[in-house]
Every structure is written in C-alpha cells, then in structure tokens.
Amino acid sequence: MFVSSVVCCWRVFAPRVSLVILIATTLLLSVTVSARADEDPAIGLASFALASGSPEQSLFYSRNLSGYPGTWLRAQALLALGQVNKARPLLQYLIEGEHQRGAAALALARIALDEGEEIEARERFQIAADAGYGEVREQALYELAELARRAGHRDMTGRILSGMEAGYWAALGYMNLAADYSKRDLNPARALVALRVALAMSEHDTVSERSRNLRSQLLVRAGYLSYQNEEYEKAIDFLDQVSLDSYHTPRALYFHGLALTARDNHRAAMQSWHRAKKYPLAYPGVQEAWLGMGRGYDLSGYLGQAGEAYLAANASYEGERVTLRNLASQIRQDGAWKSMVQDARDSEAQWFLSDSRTLTQPRMAYLFRFMEDPAAQDAVGNVSALARVEALLEEKANNLEVFRGSLKNRLETPTKPVSGRQESLFAGLETLRARIEDLRGKADRPDRLTTINRSAKSIQDIEASLRLLGERLATRDARLEQLLQKTNIVLSRIQVLRSRAASLRGRAESKLDDLALAFVSKHDDRMAHALDKTEQKIAHLYEYLALETLERGDQ
Known part of the structure; x- marks a missing residue:
C-alpha cells in the first residue's frame, strides 16, 4: 500500500559529482607521486597542498618541477581548478610516457565522457584498465562495465565485472x-x-x-x-x-x-x-512510517489509536510544510548557499533538534537529499570553488594592503644624512690600513703575517660595504617608490579578479537558488499529497466508526 512512494531506492547508482572534484579526489586516493619528497621539497609541498584542497597552492609549488612528478601534479591541480584545456596536453604527455599512464588515461576518459565523447572515453578507459593498477584499474573497469550496461549489453557487463578485484x-x-x-x-x-x-x-x-x-x-x-x-x-x-x-x-x-x-x-x-519516525521527514520511508502507524493500529483492531496515529501524522506533515515554507523564504532572502549548505552545520539554527547526531538534523537531512541530484552537486561545487577563490583573493589583497602601508611609512620617514659619518669612517679605515701596513713590515713570523693579511682583507670588505650602503641609501626612495607602484598595480589586478569572481559566484548562486527552490517545492508537494492521504484515512475511519455506532443503535 505504501511501497510505491519509496521505490526510488531502485534508481541506478551512478556516482556523479563535478568532473573537477571527482578526478582530483579519486586519483589522489589511488595514485601518489613516486618521487621522494627529500629529492625536491616542492614535490612534497605540492602534493600536500593538492591533498588538503588547495590546488592553487599546489600549482604554485609545482610550477618549476621537471619530469613526470611535476607534470602529474600540475595536471591534477589544473583539473581541480577546472582548467581542463590546460590539463589535457599534460595528461596526453603522461599517457604517452612510462609513468602514471593509467591515471592519466582515466582522467582523460572522464573528461571525454563528460563532453559526450563516448567512443574516445571507452578507448581511454581501456588504456587505464590495461596500464593502471589498484584503484585506477578498478575504476576504469567499472566505467567500461557501466558503458556496456547503459548500451544494453548486460552479458558483456557481467564479463567485465567478473574480471575485477x-x-x-x-x-x-x-x-x-x-x-x-x-x-x-x-x-x-x-x-x-x-x-x-x-x-x-x-x-x-x-x-x-x-x-x-x-x-x-x-x-x-x-x-x-x-x-x-x-x-x-x-x-x-x-x-x-x-x-x-x-x-x-x-x-x-x-x-x-x-x-x-x-x-x-x-x-x-x-x-x-x-x-x-524519529528521523526527519526529509528521508525516504519516514513519511510512510507515520502513515503506517495508523494502518498498524487499524489492522490490530485498535481503531481509536489508529485515529490518533493518523492525526499525529497529519500534524507532523503540517509542521513539515511550515518548515519547508520557512526554508524557501530563507533561500529567497539569504540564498541557498547560506540557508542549506552553510547553516546545515550551524548548531544555533532554530529548527535543529537538540540531538547533535548528523542524521537527525532536519536541515542536514534536506541537504543530503538535495545533494543526491548530480546537478545540485555541480551547483554546490561551483559556488564552493568560487567562494574559496574569493577568500584567497581577499587574503592576498589584505597582505598587500599591509605591505603597501609599510612602504608608505618608510617613504614618510626621512633618512638621516650619513655623508659626514661615512667620511669619518673612511678616514678611520685609512688610519687602520696605515697601521696594518706598518705592522706588516715588522712581522717576523708567518703566523703573524697571516693575521695581519686577514685584518687588511676585513678592512677592505668593510670599506666596500660602506660604499654599497651609501649607494643604496642614495637610491632608497626611488626603489621604495618603484615597489609601491608595483604593489598598486598588483592590488588593482586583484580587485579586478575579485570583481570577476564575485560576478561568477553571483551567477552560480542564482542557479543554485533555482535548483534549491525547485527541490523544496517538490518536497512541499510530497507533504501535501501525504496530508491528503491522512485526511482520507481519517475520514474513512470516522465514517466506519459512525456506521458501526449506528448499527449498534439499531440493535
């Protein structure tokens, strides 16, 4: 009776998240750069940055790395940043070499599949299955099996699966x-x-x-x-x-x-x-369980309790519709990124249950259901990536503002004239040089002559340093002005990038809002349908009780 509404559990599972996130995470789990970190610290730094979700830092650390470790790290970082066209030639270079062929082929196959190039994807997956090992090989074989299954070749699918670990x-x-x-x-x-x-x-x-x-x-x-x-x-x-x-x-x-x-x-x-019933109504099966309680009492012959159970279900559905309307209102006001994603971990949210377990938090439950949709995964991933870019640009801008302030303070601080002191120091050095020459003529042992020569060399070095200091002090303001100009140029570029990132994020959030509102509307319709069912059950139950009462009265 209640089965049809939850038959969705038989939907074929296809683990789709955004191409960028999927490739970056799955390949990181399965493949590591074989070069040791002590051979080049940049390899370890780039690998750590990539694994910790900072592909832009990984790209920076790996920019000067040569050979396949650097190429592989740069390719992964570019994929994680969504720069597929720049990553493609690097992956092609790897697939034609001896190292990381399987992982590179798997990445290229996923790109081709995402672009609708199924034939090319199949060829790449086959290369990955032949050249790869471990998790890379298994992923490639799984994808080949899925291509065969979707094409209706279930016997071939079975053969591929039987060859997997x-x-x-x-x-x-x-x-x-x-x-x-x-x-x-x-x-x-x-x-x-x-x-x-x-x-x-x-x-x-x-x-x-x-x-x-x-x-x-x-x-x-x-x-x-x-x-x-x-x-x-x-x-x-x-x-x-x-x-x-x-x-x-x-x-x-x-x-x-x-x-x-x-x-x-x-x-x-x-x-x-x-x-x-203790779980949020967002989860499949919970809505039906509320209705099932009334049906259970009815079948057990407890009609009074059945009516109470139906009324409780009715009240629960009504309350959930209020919750959904509030959520829709918050999405329109604050956006889905804040209302559904960020606030899902906010323990101060008014409609959190006191129980701190993740599965019993209503907003987290709706987030889980929302993220079942591949389009929602892509939308949330895009907003998250742009938010990270904005935060990075803001951090860089703040650091440059501090640096610019320091430069201005240095320029506003006048330098004390050092020409008189410098001449005095040069005169003192000449006096010392004359005394050393006098001592050199009187030196009667080799060790003393060596010491005198060292002293003469030290005086020469000090004199060179004093001359360099004078030159640097003379050009100090000009160099600071040049640094200030460069800082202003970089700050201007960062502001342009921040503006572009904000614009892109606004568009991404708008798309996310549309998806979230459609999702909430769908669940509101589901609750409305459940309300209709409980009201029908209540009406039928009361009608039955009324007829039974009349029959008793006639007797």
Missing part, C-alpha cells in the same frame, strides 16, 4: 546490474544473485565508511526485492542487518515494518515504524 567498484557495478535485472525481469532471482555478489564484494573494500554505506544500500535493495517477491522472512533477514546509523536506516525500517505486517506481526511492524 573484489572491492568497492566491483560491488557498485553488480549493484547497478541488479537494478537493470529488477527492471526487466518479472522474477527477482537474477537481481538478488547480483546483490548477493555485490554484498560479498563490498566486504573487501578497505575504506570502512564507504563500505558500510554501500553495504546498507545493498541490504535495503535486497530486502525490498525479497518483499516484492513475497519472501518476507528473507526480506526481514536482509533489513535486520542494516546499520542503525546509516543514511538508509529510515527506509530500511519502513520496509522492515512492511515485511512484518505481511507476516501479521503488526506490533513488531509498528515498533519499526516508531523508530523510523
């Missing part, structure tokens, strides 16, 4: 293959087999958090398929294994309740739905 990417491939089977087969047997293989593969993933999340998703899908096939005990067994701190927990609890209801265990079903 057990781990995250193989599990992901089998999960998507299972989604295809579930859409085309009336019998879920093949889909369940693929999901079991995916579960076995996911256990070999070395990234524990990623593995837990994928395992929960696989268990929910397997449980849902088993429920659809009326294998309720099997469904319950799958769903019992879902972690209680997973993003997929609310949906798993809802399906768990459905399977228990099908076994006529309404009390246990309502316990599962009651636990699901």
Whole structure:
C-alpha cells in the first residue's frame, strides 16, 4: 500500500559529482607521486597542498618541477581548478610516457565522457584498465562495465565485472546490474544473485565508511526485492542487518515494518515504524512510517489509536510544510548557499533538534537529499570553488594592503644624512690600513703575517660595504617608490579578479537558488499529497466508526 512512494531506492547508482572534484579526489586516493619528497621539497609541498584542497597552492609549488612528478601534479591541480584545456596536453604527455599512464588515461576518459565523447572515453578507459593498477584499474573497469550496461549489453557487463578485484567498484557495478535485472525481469532471482555478489564484494573494500554505506544500500535493495517477491522472512533477514546509523536506516525500517505486517506481526511492524519516525521527514520511508502507524493500529483492531496515529501524522506533515515554507523564504532572502549548505552545520539554527547526531538534523537531512541530484552537486561545487577563490583573493589583497602601508611609512620617514659619518669612517679605515701596513713590515713570523693579511682583507670588505650602503641609501626612495607602484598595480589586478569572481559566484548562486527552490517545492508537494492521504484515512475511519455506532443503535 505504501511501497510505491519509496521505490526510488531502485534508481541506478551512478556516482556523479563535478568532473573537477571527482578526478582530483579519486586519483589522489589511488595514485601518489613516486618521487621522494627529500629529492625536491616542492614535490612534497605540492602534493600536500593538492591533498588538503588547495590546488592553487599546489600549482604554485609545482610550477618549476621537471619530469613526470611535476607534470602529474600540475595536471591534477589544473583539473581541480577546472582548467581542463590546460590539463589535457599534460595528461596526453603522461599517457604517452612510462609513468602514471593509467591515471592519466582515466582522467582523460572522464573528461571525454563528460563532453559526450563516448567512443574516445571507452578507448581511454581501456588504456587505464590495461596500464593502471589498484584503484585506477578498478575504476576504469567499472566505467567500461557501466558503458556496456547503459548500451544494453548486460552479458558483456557481467564479463567485465567478473574480471575485477573484489572491492568497492566491483560491488557498485553488480549493484547497478541488479537494478537493470529488477527492471526487466518479472522474477527477482537474477537481481538478488547480483546483490548477493555485490554484498560479498563490498566486504573487501578497505575504506570502512564507504563500505558500510554501500553495504546498507545493498541490504535495503535486497530486502525490498525479497518483499516484492513475497519472501518476507528473507526480506526481514536482509533489513535486520542494516546499520542503525546509516543514511538508509529510515527506509530500511519502513520496509522492515512492511515485511512484518505481511507476516501479521503488526506490533513488531509498528515498533519499526516508531523508530523510523524519529528521523526527519526529509528521508525516504519516514513519511510512510507515520502513515503506517495508523494502518498498524487499524489492522490490530485498535481503531481509536489508529485515529490518533493518523492525526499525529497529519500534524507532523503540517509542521513539515511550515518548515519547508520557512526554508524557501530563507533561500529567497539569504540564498541557498547560506540557508542549506552553510547553516546545515550551524548548531544555533532554530529548527535543529537538540540531538547533535548528523542524521537527525532536519536541515542536514534536506541537504543530503538535495545533494543526491548530480546537478545540485555541480551547483554546490561551483559556488564552493568560487567562494574559496574569493577568500584567497581577499587574503592576498589584505597582505598587500599591509605591505603597501609599510612602504608608505618608510617613504614618510626621512633618512638621516650619513655623508659626514661615512667620511669619518673612511678616514678611520685609512688610519687602520696605515697601521696594518706598518705592522706588516715588522712581522717576523708567518703566523703573524697571516693575521695581519686577514685584518687588511676585513678592512677592505668593510670599506666596500660602506660604499654599497651609501649607494643604496642614495637610491632608497626611488626603489621604495618603484615597489609601491608595483604593489598598486598588483592590488588593482586583484580587485579586478575579485570583481570577476564575485560576478561568477553571483551567477552560480542564482542557479543554485533555482535548483534549491525547485527541490523544496517538490518536497512541499510530497507533504501535501501525504496530508491528503491522512485526511482520507481519517475520514474513512470516522465514517466506519459512525456506521458501526449506528448499527449498534439499531440493535
């Protein structure tokens, strides 16, 4: 009865984030520059800057590095900065060499795929699979399997997946293959087999958090398929294994309740739905769990409690619509970047729950749902990148302002005349030189002559330094003026860049606002539909109670 609204769990999983972020992060996890940091400190500095999310700093440190380590670092930094056209020739250079061929081919393949060049992408992925190793090879094979699956060649997809190492990417491939089977087969047997293989593969993933999340998703899908096939005990067994701190927990609890209801265990079903109700209504399965409580009481014969449960669901949906309207108003006023992204971590937000766990924070829940959309991921990534650029430019401008102030203070401070003191020092040096010459003529031992010669050399060096000091002091103001002019020019350029960055960010935020408002409107419609359903349930229940009362009266 309530299943259709959450069938979205069978959407094929395609991990799409912006091309720049995806390439920069996944390749960093899988490939490291083999040159040792002690061979050139710039390699270590550039690698650290790239890994810590500062590609512009990485580009600066790697600008003078030669050979493949510098080329690879610059290519990654350029990709992270979105400068694909500048990164492309560097990647092409690497793919034709002996080092990082697989990683470079994978990056070029993703670029081609993003540009719609599927044939070129397939060729590049094949090179990456042949030349790469570890995570790079597995990603390339996964992408080849996905290309085959999307083209309808499921047998080829299976062959590619069977040649992969057990781990995250193989599990992901089998999960998507299972989604295809579930859409085309009336019998879920093949889909369940693929999901079991995916579960076995996911256990070999070395990234524990990623593995837990994928395992929960696989268990929910397997449980849902088993429920659809009326294998309720099997469904319950799958769903019992879902972690209680997973993003997929609310949906798993809802399906768990459905399977228990099908076994006529309404009390246990309502316990599962009651636990699901503790999560924000943004999550799939929570809205249905509220409605399921009333249905559970109804099937158990407790009509009074059923009415109360429906009324509670009705009030919850009404409250959520108020929350969504407030969120839409804040987006229009402050923008989605602040209202949905930045404020999601603000513990002072009025509509945060007192519970500090991330999964139970309503605004964070809506952010998670919003970020399921690849277009939303791209929009948030663009605004985030531009915000980082603005912050960097502001920091540089502030530093230059301080430097410019220091230059002005130096120019306003007059230099004391040193010509008289300099002449006095030169005269003293001449006196010392004469005494040294006198001592040199009287020196009767080699060691004393050596000491006298050293003293003469020191006097000569001091004299040269005094002359240089005089020349520098004479040109001090001119050099400071030149530095001040250069500083002003750089500041002007930075201001132009800040203006351009602000303009681009404004356009990016406007696009993000449109996506966020459409998202909020969609969820408001979902709550409105849920309200209609609860009101119908309440009306039918009261109608039944009224008829039952009339029948008792007639008797």
